[in-house]
Amino acid sequence: MPEQLYLSAALAVYGETFLTRGPSVSQQKPEPLQVGPPARDGNQTVIQHARSTLPACHGSHEAAAQPVAAGHGRGGWIAVSSVAAASFALVLSQFVMVAVLPDVMEQFDVSAGRAGLALVLPGLLAAVAAPVLTLAFGQLDRRVALWGLTAIIAVSDVIAALAPNFGTLMVARLVLGGAIGAFWTMGVGVGRRLVAPTQVTRATSLVMAGISAGTVVSLPLGNIVAQYWGWRSALAAASVLSVSVLLVQLRTLPRMPAAGTLHAGDVFGLLHRPKVRVGLLLSALLFFGHFGAYTFVSSFLTDQARFSATTVGGLLLLYGVAGFVGNFAAGATLDRSLPATLGTAAAVLAASVLVLGQWHSQHAAVVALFLWGIGYGAIPISLQTYMMRGTTAEGGLALFVTVSQLSLATGSFVGGLFVDRFGLRADYTVFALPAVVAVLIAATRLRRHTQGSAVSRPDVQSA
Numbered sequence: 001m002p003e004q005l006y007l008s009a010a011l012a013v014y015g016e017t018f019l020t021r022g023p024s025v026s027q028q029k030p031e032p033l034q035v036g037p038p039a040r041d042g043n044q045t046v047i048q049h050a051r052s053t054l055p056a057c058h059g060s061h062e063a064a065a066q067p068v069a070a071g072h073g074r075g076g077w078i079a080v081s082s083v084a085a086a087s088f089a090l091v092l093s094q095f096v097m098v099a100v101l102p103d104v105m106e107q108f109d110v111s112a113g114r115a116g117l118a119l120v121l122p123g124l125l126a127a128v129a130a131p132v133l134t135l136a137f138g139q140l141d142r143r144v145a146l147w148g149l150t151a152i153i154a155v156s157d158v159i160a161a162l163a164p165n166f167g168t169l170m171v172a173r174l175v176l177g178g179a180i181g182a183f184w185t186m187g188v189g190v191g192r193r194l195v196a197p198t199q200v201t202r203a204t205s206l207v208m209a210g211i212s213a214g215t216v217v218s219l220p221l222g223n224i225v226a227q228y229w230g231w232r233s234a235l236a237a238a239s240v241l242s243v244s245v246l247l248v249q250l251r252t253l254p255r256m257p258a259a260g261t262l263h264a265g266d267v268f269g270l271l272h273r274p275k276v277r278v279g280l281l282l283s284a285l286l287f288f289g290h291f292g293a294y295t296f297v298s299s300f301l302t303d304q305a306r307f308s309a310t311t312v313g314g315l316l317l318l319y320g321v322a323g324f325v326g327n328f329a330a331g332a333t334l335d336r337s338l339p340a341t342l343g344t345a346a347a348v349l350a351a352s353v354l355v356l357g358q359w360h361s362q363h364a365a366v367v368a369l370f371l372w373g374i375g376y377g378a379i380p381i382s383l384q385t386y387m388m389r390g391t392t393a394e395g396g397l398a399l400f401v402t403v404s405q406l407s408l409a410t411g412s413f414v415g416g417l418f419v420d421r422f423g424l425r426a427d428y429t430v431f432a433l434p435a436v437v438a439v440l441i442a443a444t445r446l447r448r449h450t451q452g453s454a455v456s457r458p459d460v461q462s463a
Contacts, residue, residue, distance in 0.1 A: 075252070076194040080203045082249045083187055083194075084210035086150050089242045090183055091214025092221075093157050093176060094122065096238050099222030100231035107231070108166040118170060120409070122177030127405035129181030131267050131398040137182065142190050142256035143249075149187065150246045152179040157239035161232045181405075185397045188384060193256050201385065205331030208381050212327050216320035220313075267395040276396065278445050279387045280403045282438050286346060286379050287407040289434030292415035293353050293427060294376075297369075300356065300424050305365040315366065319373040326377025334385050342382040343442035348375030350435035357428030380404075386446070 097104075097118055105115045137145050152175060159172035191203035225234040270276045301307045301315060326345065333341045352372035355364060383404075387396035411431070419427045 075254070076196075077203075079194045079249075079252045079254060080191055080206055082245065082252045083146065083190060084207045085245045085248065086146065086153075086183070086187060086242075087207055087210035088214045089150070089238070089245050090153055090180065091211050092218045092241060093153055093235075093238045094119075094180070095214065095218035096222040096234050097160075097173070099218070099220075100226045100234050103226060103231040104166075104169065108169070110166050114166070118173045121170070122173050122180060123405055123409055125174055125177030126181035126184070127402045127409075129178045130185045130401035130405070133178065133182040134185045134267065134395070134398040135264060137186065139258045141258065142186060142193070143253040145182070145186050146190070146253060147246065147249060149179050149183050150242055150249060152176075154239045154242035154246065157235050157242060161235035161239065181401055184401045188397060190256060194254070201331050201334050204385070205328055205381060208327050208331075209324065212320065212324035212377065215323065216317060220317070267398050270395050270399060276387070276399065278441065279383060279396075280399060282342070282386075282441055282446065283383050283400055283403045284407040285434040285438045285441075286349070286383070287404045288411040288414075289353075289431045289438075290349065290376055290379075291408040291411035292418070292431035292434075293356075295412045295415045296419055296424060296427065299419075300428065301365065301369075304356075304360045304424055305362055306360075307362065307365075315369055318366075319369055322370045322373025323377030326374035327381055329374065330378035330381050334382060338382060338386055338389075339442050339446045341378060342386070342446065343439050345375045345378035345382060346435045346438040346442060348372075349379070350432045350439065353428050353432040353435070357425050357432065 101115055101118070104118070105111070108115075156172045156176040156179065159175070160169050163169040163172060188204065188207055191207055192200040195203045222234045225237055271280075297319075298312055298316070301312045302309065307315065330341050330345065348371050352368040352375060355368040356372075359365075384397060384400055387400045415427055415431060418430065422430075
C-alpha cells in the first residue's frame with residue numbers, strides 16, 4: 001500500500017497532469033472604437049473613453065500586468081511547441097523516478113518509506129516555489145526564465161544519474177521540485193504571448209498535451225531503458241532530452257519582457273477577490289477528491305475488479321490516453337463556456353468514481369476508468385484558464401499551483417488513512433463527493449463569476 005501512495009504523489013507533481021493551463025480569449029465583444037479624440041469635457045470623459053477602448057483597463061493592477069505579445073504566426077507555434085516539449089521533459093524526469101524506484105532502493109539500501117521521499121518532497125517544494133519564484137523572477141524576461149528552468153531540469157537529472165548516495169539523489173529531486181513550481185506558474189502562461197488572441201486556448205492545450213504525453217510514455221520507457229542499461233541510464237536519457245529541448249528553445253523563443261514588477265500583493269492580494277477564492281475552492285475540492293481515489297487505483301483494479309497486474313498496466317495506459325483526449329476536448333469548448341466545460345468534467349469524474357466504488361465488474365471498470373481519464377484530463381486546463389481570467393495571470397497561476405499541490409498531497413494522505421480504516425470501496429464512494437460539490441459550485445457561483453469576465457488581450461508587438 002505505501003508504494004501506491006508514493007506513485008500517486010509522483011503523479012500529483014504534474015497534476016497529471018497537473019497541473020499546470022492558459023487563458024481563454026475574451027468572450028466579450030468590445031464596444032466600437034470612437035473615431036477621433038474624446039470630447040473635451042474633463043477627466044471623467046477621458047477615463048470613460050479609456051475604459052471603452054482598452055479591455056485591459058479594469059482592476060487596479062490588471063492593466064499593468066498584462067504582457068505584450070511576443071510572437072505570432074508559424075514562428076509563434078514553433079515556440080509554443082518548444083514549451084510543450086519542455087513540459088514533456090519535466091513530466092518525464094519525474095516519472096522516470098517512479099519507474100526506477102525499486103532499483104534505487106536496492107542500489108542505496110533504503111526502505112520504501114525513505115525512497116518515497118524522492119517522489120513526495122518535490123511536489124511539496126513545488127507548492128512553496130510557485131509563489132516565491134514567481135515573485136523572485138518578476139522582472140525577468142520570460143524567455144530567459146524558461147531557458148533557466150529547462151536547464152535546471154537537465155541539471156537535476158544529471159545529478160541524480162551520477163548520485164553516489166541517496167542524499168545526493170534527494171538534492172537533485174528537490175532541485176527538480178523548484179523547477180516544477182516555477183514552470184507551471186510561468187511556462188504555462190506564455191502561450192498567449194506567442195500566438196494570436198483567438199488561438200490562446202489551443203496553444204495552452206498544446207503545452208498541456210506535453211504533460212499528458214509524458215504521463216503516458218514515461219513509465220514504460222523508463223522501465224525499458226532501466227532494464228537494459230540500468231536506472232542511471234534512464235535518468236541520463238531524460239537529461240539528454242532536456243538539453244535538446246533547451247537548444248530548440250534558444251533558437252525559437254522570442255523576447256518576452258516582464259510586464260512590470262510583480263509584488264507580493266499582486267499574488268496574495270488576489271485572495272481578497274471572491275472570483276479567485278471560488279477558483280481555489282474548486283481546485284482544492286477536485287484535486288483532493290481525485291487523488292484520494294486515484295492513489296489506490298492499481299490496488300482497486302487488482303483487488304476489487306480482479307484484473308491481473310499486466311492488464312492493470314494496460315488499463316493505466318488507457319487512462320493516460322483518455323486524459324490526453326480530455327485535455328484537447330476542453331481546449332475546444334472552454335471559449336464557448338468555461339462553467340459548462342468544468343462542470344461537465346467534474347460530473348464525469350464524480351460519476352466514474354462512484355461507479356467504480358459500487359460496481360466491480362470488469363466491463364464497468366474499463367468504461368468508468370476511461371471516462372475518469374477524460375473527465376480529469378479536462379479539469380486542470382479549465383481551472384487554470386479560470387484563474388487567469390481577469391487577474392494578473394502569473395499571480396493567479398501561482399496560487400493555483402500552491403493550492404492544487406497541497407490538495408493532491410493531502411488527498412493522497414487522507415485517502416490512505418481512509419482505506420486502512422474503511423476499505424477501498426468506501427474510499428471510492430466518499431472521495432467522489434468533493435467532485436459532486438464542485439459540480440454544484442460550477443453551476444451556480446462559477447457561472448456568476450464568469451459572466452462578463454474576460455482575459456485582457458495583449459497588444460501585439462514584434463520581438
